[in-house]
Amino acid sequence: MYKRRYQYVVSKWAKTQLLMENEMIRSYIPETQLLTRQSLLQMLERYPFLYLKPDNGMKGKGIFRLDQIQKTYWLHTSEWVKSFSNLNQVTGMLKRLTKDNKYLIQQGVELITQQGMPIDFRLLLQKPKDEWVYSGVVGKLGEKNSITTNLACGGKAIPFRTAIENTLGLSYGEIRDLRDELMDLSFLIADELTFTYPGLRELGIDYAIDTKGKAWLIEVNTTPGHRLFKGLPNEKIYKRIIRNIKIIYSDT
Ligand SMILES: Nc1ncnc2c1ncn2[C@@H]1O[C@H](COP(=O)(O)OP(=O)(O)O)[C@@H](O)[C@H]1O
Ligand SMILES: [Mg+2]
Incomplete structure (x- = not known):
């Protein structure tokens, strides 16, 4: 309807980092990191499920949810759910899905x-x-x-x-x-x-x-x-x- 002419910020990571500087705001932010193999392993140890989001995404596009139930991983997209019995399969799949895009990994909120x-x-x-x-x-x-x-x-x-x-x-x-x-x-x-x-x-x-x-x-x-x-x-x-x-x- 209207063409936007005012300032805007696309990067979720840039906005998150900025807001984390305020202690009060930080207490409301689920733990968030840039997605790497290492951050994935760390976050899986800390939380039962995680959200993965493209840094420049919107409207729910490109979002995945990863659940860990006992020794099985469940990867959800808006279209399908797939189970994996080991982490290498998960990281391989994530690599294909995220391609070279920058992604965030975030503590899941129930x-x-x-x-x-x-x-x-x-x-x-x-x-x-x-x-x-x-x-x-x-x-x-x-x-x-x-x-x-x-x-x-x-x-x-x-x-x-x-x-x-x-x-x-x-x-x-x-x-x-x-x-x-x-x-x-x-x-x-x-x-x-x-x-x-x-x-x-x-x-x-x-x-x-x-x-x-x-x-x-x-x-x-x-x-x-x-x-x-x-x-x-x-x-x-x-x-x-x-x-x-x-x-x-x-x-x-
Ligand atoms: N950490 C999270 N825990 C639970 N649900 C989440 C989490 N992050 C995102 N979601 C769900 O996914 C939706 C889209 O995520 P959001 O970060 O708003 O990305 P987008 O820019 O695509 O709207 C949220 O409105 C919420 O329903
Ligand atoms: Mg949103």
Whole structure:
């Protein structure tokens, strides 16, 4: 709809490294490394499952999940699952799949689910004038057994409150506190990133809540889509987002 003219940052690794410098933000980031044979071995010793993502990826493209169950490895893509009995087979397969692309390897977070459908969240901040403003938060309900919740992978919008109520069964006040926690963290992230990249105007921040109710930062998108918010029952949110977008584009 609009051609983006403001500053953006593609590399997930660059953004992660920058955000890791802030101690508060770092406590929300699942352990992340660049994928090498060595980091793979190390991460497999530490975590029961891992996510592998292309450094320049988006919309869930090129993402793999690797589970280790007893002595068997299970590699999931959006299309298939394959089991391996030894690690050399896994690394051989990963080499073919990742080719020469730079990949990140990340501690897996056990997402809350609703009838087998994984849920995570997208919070949107925009900077129509000189200040970052909170524009909304939305749950992303992935397809059953899907390894991602992206809209492009069949994900659907679900209100934040409904998502938390249906999965963790938190009270009204607890849900509000959780949302406030994500909002505070998001403004901190915005400040950190704008310090290095002053031309940023929108941030679509992906959060996961694990089955114990702990929040995790999955990634920060600097050219976020808005369509997900169109799927919310509260139409005001999408209208506000579009109003801000118009201001941003009249200014850049
Ligand atoms: N560490 C992780 N643990 C659990 N799920 C993850 C993890 N990383 C990514 N995912 C799932 O994959 C989706 C896409 O990952 P993300 O890092 O946002 O990449 P993309 O840029 O392709 O959207 C997330 O929204 C989430 O559903
Ligand atoms: Mg994402």
